[in-house]
Amino acid sequence: MLSLPELNRRQWLKTTVAGVAGLTVARNLLVTPARAQHEDDRTAKRDEPARLGGNENPYGPSPMAVMAIVQNADKAFRYATKEEATKLGDLLAADNKVKAENVVVGSGSTEILENYAKWLSKQGSGPGGEIVSALPGYINFTGKMKALGSTIVTVPLDDNMVHDLDAMAAKVGPNTKAVYICNPNNPTSTIVPPAKLKAFCIEISKKCPVFIDEAYLECSDNFAENTMAPLVAAGHNIIVARTFSKMYGLAGQRVGYGLMPAAVAKEVAALSETRLNKLGVLAATASLEEMTYVSETRAKIKAERDKLCATLKELKRKFPDPQGNFVFFHTGMPIATFQEKMAAENVMVARAFPPALDWCRMSIGSPEEMALAHAALRKVFA
Ligand SMILES: Cc1ncc(COP(=O)(O)O)c(C=O)c1O
Numbered sequence: 052m053l054s055l056p057e058l059n060r061r062q063w064l065k066t067t068v069a070g071v072a073g074l075t076v077a078r079n080l081l082v083t084p085a086r087a088q089h090e091d092d093r094t095a096k097r098d099e100p101a102r103l104g105g106n107e108n109p110y111g112p113s114p115m116a117v118m119a120i121v122q123n124a125d126k127a128f129r130y131a132t133k134e135e136a137t138k139l140g141d142l143l144a145a146d147n148k149v150k151a152e153n154v155v156v157g158s159g160s161t162e163i164l165e166n167y168a169k170w171l172s173k174q175g176s177g178p179g180g181e182i183v184s185a186l187p188g189y190i191n192f193t194g195k196m197k198a199l200g201s202t203i204v205t206v207p208l209d210d211n212m213v214h215d216l217d218a219m220a221a222k223v224g225p226n227t228k229a230v231y232i233c234n235p236n237n238p239t240s241t242i243v244p245p246a247k248l249k250a251f252c253i254e255i256s257k258k259c260p261v262f263i264d265e266a267y268l269e270c271s272d273n274f275a276e277n278t279m280a281p282l283v284a285a286g287h288n289i290i291v292a293r294t295f296s297k298m299y300g301l302a303g304q305r306v307g308y309g310l311m312p313a314a315v316a317k318e319v320a321a322l323s324e325t326r327l328n329k330l331g332v333l334a335a336t337a338s339l340e341e342m343t344y345v346s347e348t349r350a351k352i353k354a355e356r357d358k359l360c361a362t363l364k365e366l367k368r369k370f371p372d373p374q375g376n377f378v379f380f381h382t383g384m385p386i387a388t389f390q391e392k393m394a395a396e397n398v399m400v401a402r403a404f405p406p407a408l409d410w411c412r413m414s415i416g417s418p419e420e421m422a423l424a425h426a427a428l429r430k431v432f433a
Contacts, residue, residue: 100394101420104401106237106267106377108300109417110351112334113344116301119337120330130326131333139336143308146339147280152313155320158327160266160294160307161191166322167262167290167309168195171228180228185214187404189237189264201228212239212371212379216251223258230255233264234279235271238404238412240373245277252279256288263291266307267375269298269345270352283310290315295335297376298345304331352376355415362425366432377401377414384409389431396427 112120136156144151157163172178178200184193186205193203204222209215214232223230235242252261263279271277282289290311296302305328311319338345356373363370363380370380382389386403389411393400398420401412413424 100397100399101416101423102399103414103416103420103424104399104412105302106297106375106401106412106414107302108297108348108352108376109415109420110348111300112304113299113338113341115337115341115344116299116334119333120304123330123333127330129329131329131331135329135332135336136327139306139332139339140308142336142339143310147278147284147310149280149284149310150313153283153310153316155309155311155316156327156332157307157309157323158325158331159296159305160264160292160309162323162325163292163307163309163319164192164262164264165195166319167292167311167315168192168199169322170315170319171260172196172199172201175228179226181222181224181226182229182231183219183222183227184231185219185233185236187236187238187407188231189233189266192231192262192264196228208236208239208241211241212236213241214243214248216243216247220251220255223255227259229260229262231262231264233266234277235267235373235375237264237267237375238377238401238407238410239371239379240267240375240377240412241371242271242277242374245273248279249282252282252289253287256282260288260290263289265291266294267297267377268293270349270376271374272353280310283312286312288312295331295338298348299335299338300348301331301334301338304328304334306331306335352415355418355421359413359415359421359424362428366428368432377412379404379407379410379412382409382411386411392431393424393427396423396430398424398427 140154140156141151144154155163157166181202181204182193182196183204183206185208197203206215206219206222214236219230234248255261265278268274268277278291279289280291283291290309292307292309294307295304296307309319356378359378360370363378368380370378386408390400404410404412416424
């Protein structure tokens with residue numbers, strides 16, 4: 052239930068926002084106070100544990116996205132309309148320099164991963180075949196393909212915990228249905244050098260589709276250089292999945308999208324079994340109008356990530372170079388023991404990622420959560 056001050060704040064936002072016509076006026080009159088209120092909420096002293104296990108973005112959605120949600124809260128009983136979804140798809144197409152026919156908007160990128168997996172399992176001779184992917188890596192797509200009858204061919208990351216593209220290319224054969232690359236990789240947070248990945252994608256996509264999961268790519272230092280979206284625009288058999296859950300701070304609103312060849316996009320979209328979240332679509336659309344907020348958030352996440360790396364270095368922990376909103380580090384103890392020790396200090400960290408069972412993935416939280424995490428790390432590794 053909403054507390055009174057919270058209710059007043061929402062009422063304030065809603066009534067103040069209503070009737071304001073121009074975006075500039077809205078920004079000057081409303082966004083700044085809304086942002087200040089936002090920051091106040093997030094810096095308030097907290098008794099809750101630091102939730103550093105889910106790779107969420109503690110800075111949350113942009114004030115424009117919050118306003119879109121507040122202004123439309125009374126329409127939450129509706130699904131997103133076709134026009135609302137189309138507007139978002141068109142904006143994403145323009146931003147990524149692809150055609151609207153290349154874009155599929157989904158209920159989180161999970162829906163894109165799963166529906167592409169369903170589509171893929173029906174291609175060629177049907178279910179079966181092999182999916183080449185890295186280990187440790189994100190297991191949603193491979194898990195779905197496995198459930199649909201494929202064999203997962205895993206390739207260990209290299210010594211720097213980066214995808215070993217040469218080793219992966221060597222595993223591609225006549226039975227390969229697709230290659231899956233999570234970039235930055237979950238859980239290691241490492242990124243593949245863009246020129247190398249681009250060459251790999253062009254070469255391998257002549258043989259089978261290459262699925263690039265860019266859920267965390269907006270956190271990376273050079274998004275424009277790192278994204279493989281231009282390869283979709285150029286007509287290669289590449290699928291790029293993205294999400295509003297991470298850098299856009301809208302995890303609870305469930306909006307993601309895929310960029311893929313137009314003929315594939317049409318069939319993948321047709322496999323959707325859900326209707327889109329109205330408030331999510333409106334908030335995602337509003338987010339795209341406020342890219343300064345995204346770059347400010349990226350800078351804040353990077354600043355906290357740098358501080359975490361400094362502490363880990365001081366504590367003599369090994370970790371690969373992170374580019375997502377999380378860091379993967381060596382704990383030197385079973386992850387269950389480490390989780391327990393951190394929980395005793397009120398810090399929640401991620402699950403185990405086999406086979407790296409004495410490593411931990413820690414998300415970048417708010418400055419207050421991170422202060423708790425630094426203190427906990429110092430105590431555990433004292
Ligand atoms: C690599 C990766 N891809 C996709 C997803 C799915 O995100 P969502 O369904 O919230 O868009 C996640 C979620 O954590 C992820 O880590």
